[in-house]
Amino acid sequence: MIEYNKISHNGTHFVSPHAILGLITYILTALQAVVGITQYFVPQLYGGEANAKKLYKYHRVGGYVILLSMLATVALATQTDYNKNVLQIQLWAVLVGALILLIGVVPRIRLNKFGYLAGR
16 A cells, blocks of 8 residues: 555655664564574474574564564654644554553563573
């Protein structure tokens, strides 16, 4: 939809912070999916199952980074011309939603899954 709109109006591509971070987020998400799928289904690419499992903590951290990137991308969408002129979604509402989501996710983060606090 966005590409169609940009092309039909001769709009510029990837100039807003929302667009740039959105593209980065898509790329990170695709890489995350490829790594996760290959770790599970083709661990030989990593030198075997043991090596593939060693990368899991980095895959997990990557997921949290991507989540934050997604939340930031949505927040930046509130600053686009289209949102300001048409949708009028307020930044504060997006930030409240992001905060509620993080309140649910952060307590579930287990540092021992990253190799920290091994005794816990």
